[in-house]
Amino acid sequence: MTIPPGAPDRAPALELRDIRKSFGAVVALRSGTIEVHAGSIHALVGENGAGKSTLVKIIAGLYRRDAGEFRLESADVDFTSTADSKAAGIAVIYQEPTLFPDLSVTENVFMGRQPTGRFGRIDRNAMRTEVDGLFQRLGVRIDPDRPADGLSIADQQVIEIAKAISLDAKVLIMDEPTAALSGVEVDRLFQIARSLRDEGRAIIFISHRFDEVFDLCDTVTVMRDGAYISTSRIVDTSVDEIVRQMVGRDVTELFPKQETTIGGPLLEVEGLTSAGVFHDISLTVRSGEIVGLAGLVGAGRSEVARAIFGVDHYQSGTVHLNGKPVPAKSPTAAMRLGLALVPEDRRKQGLVLDSSVARNTTLAIREQLAKFGIITSGFENRAARVWASRLEVKTNALSTVAGTLSGGNQQKVVLGKWLATEPTVLIIDEPTRGIDVGTKAEVHRLLSELAGQGMGILMISSELPEVLGMADRVLVMREGRITAEIDRSDATSENVMFAATHAEEQHS
Amino acid sequence: AAGDSGSGGGEGEGDGGNLSITFLPKNLGNPYFDTSNAGGEEAIEEFGGTFAEVGPAEATPDGQVSYINTLTQQGVGAIAVSANDPKAICDALNEARDAGVKVVTFDSDTNADCRDLFVNQADSEGIAKVQVDLIAEQIGGAGEIAVLSASANATNQNAWIELMKEELAASHPDIELVEVVYGDDDDQTSFDKTAALLQTHPNLKGIVSPTTVGIAAAARYLQTSEYKGAVALTGLGTPNQMREYVEDGTVTAFALWNPADLGYLAAFASKALIEGDITGAEGDTFEAGKLGEYTVGADGVVLLGDPYVFDAENIGDFDF
């Protein structure tokens, strides 16, 4: 076991050994092992379904381990509820944000531990001042008094982070906190993480983005198929090394977008406007083309996507597909015309979590599957199997409940569901959020292959390398407006970021 | 075990002997019917039959139909029923009769063709007249009055109210019936309806409530309100419920027949039918224990007698 930097002599702040956890037939964790020291940021990496989140949830006291050892500062512990872990000084940012939509942002941050005065009366002012300080520190631009309802995933994630930090716990665990964030927020988060480390906290950081892992962490533990593989100092290892350990094979060429012959326009959006969300959006997606839509969190990209697809309403503007007008407010019509949208929030918008993989994969094509208006499980399974195997979804039966798949595998099911509709234009919002390298390459290969077949793709992504690697053209949005259109050839992280953040410079 | 208690009805073959008589009131939990059923039980013990009492929780016809069906299946001797609807329970009753069950209605009748006998507590004219006379006397023969009735579909209630209107028009032209409201034989509803009545009609002189639940609720509202003594109240009530209001002067007089006698008579009528002494034809006569001999009138109606008027003098003599 490599001795991580920080405090070699002291016992690890958190230590799990050979943790076992299975859900019915599914073995999520075979031998989960991790050892985190105070004053260290410890990366936990692994393919989708490797068991990272499960391990986290066991630490959080959400699941109880079937077997294995669990120590806090070398004292055996056994949490039966998340309250226990909180009490023990463990703060967790879960992979999927979980806020109370009807409550104000402030209340969300302090729920269950509000500062109280006489007769247990909640001291609202104290709460407010504290949250203002917190948000300033994090540079959050969200009104603390608005309800959490209607916030973007990104904004929600930011609030989760604020919440976890405000707990000022001994151990802070972040399960893919950056999946929804882009540049600026990530940098801020890292600053704070570092200062916490220097205060002597232990931090676990889960991410599929190796640049982040190498930038932030000092130690990295690799998991595969629910088992512990290795722990090493960042300085002693390399991306290729880790990737090999993760997937047990070499992965080459992360962004294999091949040149395609770009044809005529498929999707034409003219002056789309929705008060308060986005303004005068005009864009074109041509056949064989991948258009990247970059921007900061809250720029309104997802709203634009949703409006084009007809889920959200908009005040003015027109959408045409193959020259035919796409009626507003009707996804059904949009789908018929050949439009598909892989939404940003897979749990709320992409999947029917309690429904089987088969049902999920065929939900969008149920009409086409039906013969004489009749549809049976047989039809569904046949269609679903095709996409499950093509995307290598990690499950053994098509009847598996989608909610029990790992984050990445859920994303694969959503992808399959929409590719099954054989769209002419595919709008895809955060295509590889929370997807491991192997799958990511998979997805990118798939996208460029589809483009090669003449499909038009509008790709919203907060991951710059992805945008730069995949897009033929990059559109940049800021505060609901398109601020730049940059061609693949001269798109650089610098000029994209500048267009995305330009206003921010002027603000301060 | 449960089966045995059910079979009580079945013993003895359907003809002649089967003296198992079941009382089916409008609904359970209604003291008025408790009293009448008690009377029925008393009678049945006298002539050595089997008494039973079943009924729905709410006063609905479909509830009664289920029970009539069940009784038919059990093959009881006779059903003594107070109908929640004159027609809705007809077919069920006729099926029962086809199966050899005798059907006697009491208190509230069905159409004449779905029962063998109707034991009438007092002919509607008599009931309407006594209440009109009482209220007229109490308000001095002139002014606005209102009626607080039971449910909007209660056969007997509506019949009486019609006759009251005629009687008023005929002999008390100065009395104006301004409104009829329905308390659904529910205490709380009747209570609130009384409150509404008094406010809606500022110069109301009197209230007539031809239902035991209604008159009690109305009396209780008056008792604590500014209208006590100012607004007269009469109708049909039971002495036990009305005693305190009569004694404290909220109510001067009200009327009723003796429900116990009603049940008693219904039981003997059933017996007479079962044993074939009578068929329900006009002119048939039968013996009704302590009440003496009764004669079946036109379309199978047996009349118990005239309603009795209770007031401060005599109310002490009664306990039901």
Next chain:
Amino acid sequence: MSSITETTPAPASVRRYRDYDQPLWKRVLLTREMAIIALLVVVVIIATMTIRGFGQPITLTYLILDVTPILLIALPMTLIMITGEIDLSVASVVGLSSVVTGVLINGGVPFEIAAVVALLVGGIGGAINGFLVTVVGLPSLAVTIGTLALFRGLAVGLLGTTAVTDFPEFWTDLAKAKLGATSIPLAIIPFLVLLAIFAVLLHFTPFGRGIYAIGLSKETAAFSGVDVGRTKFILFVLAGLVSALAGIYYTLRFGSARGDNATGMELQVIAAVVLGGVSVFGGRGALHGVIAGVLLIGVLASALRLANVTSDVINIITGALLVISVVSSSLLAWLRTQRQTPAVKPSAESGAAG
């Protein structure tokens, strides 16, 4: 460290997907629906053996006559509740359609036309519910509490004290007629037809798939091209129509149209549907379970009445049954999870790596 990397098996690159992770018999037999059906069978057997008079065919006749309205309304109610909505106004629609029929008959309109108008009224009633829920976007529980009062009020208002009782012999007889020599009422036919239609609609059409999707995740359904509003609207209209049909049957069976007909039946229907395994949170349930639920309540009631059990005890039993049935099923689920997560014991076997 790296040595471990070699030894740990790489994930099978080519996956094979089974259709189901459980054998057919398990999927069919170990369900809530089957449990209710089994319970129904048991109750029938016990009643036949112990309760005198239950065995005779007439029991079946009365049973079916009694439960037919509930059976009918349970069909659309099941679909509505699977979308996660609810319709409390069904019983009031029964009353209203009954009254409308009566009023028209009084006005000398031939029964056939009166019935059609009553159906229309029911459909409109359902459309009002549907409009308020889907277009205005109000919670169905609240809306239908309102229309429960509204429709009942209209019914009572239209007829007042009177009760219409003169319906054409032909139809009233038909409502009680039996299938040939059997003791099965004719009324079962229209029900069976509707049952077939609703079963296919719910279990074997894209529309039905949409219903389940809405119940489990409204937003995902909308993103997947399920027209949530349209689907729910259609279901509420269906509920209105079928309730009106039940109202007409009710009127004919009792030969009397009254404002207070079928008061409180909505709770009976919902109780039966839930007993049949439909989740009030939506997304779960199947028609065969619901039918069993309705029959179970009906059979219990008729058996207990025959055993001279009073109506209030019957209510207690119905209520208890409802609670027990749902509690037990979730208790079983709980026990299963307990077995999977035994108390943590120091692990004897050491993991694959570490």
Next chain:
Amino acid sequence: MSTATTTPTSNVTKRLGAIGKARELGILLALVIVVIAATAANPNFLFSADGWRDLLLTPSILVLVAVGQAIVLITRNVDLSVGSVLGLTAYLTGRLFIDFPGIPIIVVFVIAVAFGGALGLINGALVAFAKVPAMVITLGTLYAYRGINVLWTGSDRVNASDLPKSFLALGTEQFLTIPILTIIALVVLVIAGWYMKNTRGGREFYAIGSDPAAAELYGLRVTRRLLTAFVLSGALAGLGGVLYAARYGTINSQAGSGWELDAVGAAVIGGVAIVGGVGSVWGAAIGAVLLLTINRALPILGIPDFWQRAVVGVLIIGAIVLDRVLAVRQKRKLIEARDDS
């Protein structure tokens, strides 16, 4: 940063607060209109001693039950058994006075409230531990409790004459022209309102209703809160039962049947969301007053007895539609507010 947002923040905030108020205000407005209309048609409605008294008295009991219902609804549950609980406790109250002559009134209150709480606890336990939808559980106990009541009461009934005068007086007497019942209801309302708004417990009810799963992740004591909510609802229904006995004097086995729909209706009219997390006990209380005041106003406005139910239905729907319209307009303002940020 934060300075850049303070301006939009504050006015977004104001608008948000406005939503909360507007919901209650809308209903309050409707209530005022009804009262004015009725009084115009007949001054006695407000300006006679009895008119004034009944205006306050009639809704008092439903207010109590509706407050309990609101708390349960806010946790994304529902309690359909309140009517049966109320009936059962009302009869218990009567029996106590009959079987233990001279029993102190306060003792009766305590026993009845405790009993109601116990019935609520049964509901809560079944919901919280067996993880069964509250609607099913309480629909079951609605039948069961009522059945027990009928079994126990039989066709017996408690008459006003069986109850001590001093107790009945509670149901009608006034203190500075305000009926005692109303005062009790108001006190309960104020306490409940304060608790729901200003304490951790209260806020956790909202959190649980807003997203139960998240509440678990937070480590909120969900089970305990649910039990509390149902016990409160039961206890308030119990209190309602005692007051019912005092007000109406006569109690049979059907007392309070059908109140569950009134209570839910009142809460919903008052802007409490069926899906939980939203609303206030104040709204529910106003909803209750509106519901019953309408009932009493209709005959005065000359609407015949038979049509009242229909009108009530229309008004319930009207109220929630109005409520919805207000909410939607506010939400749109909130989104457009982003433009100024």
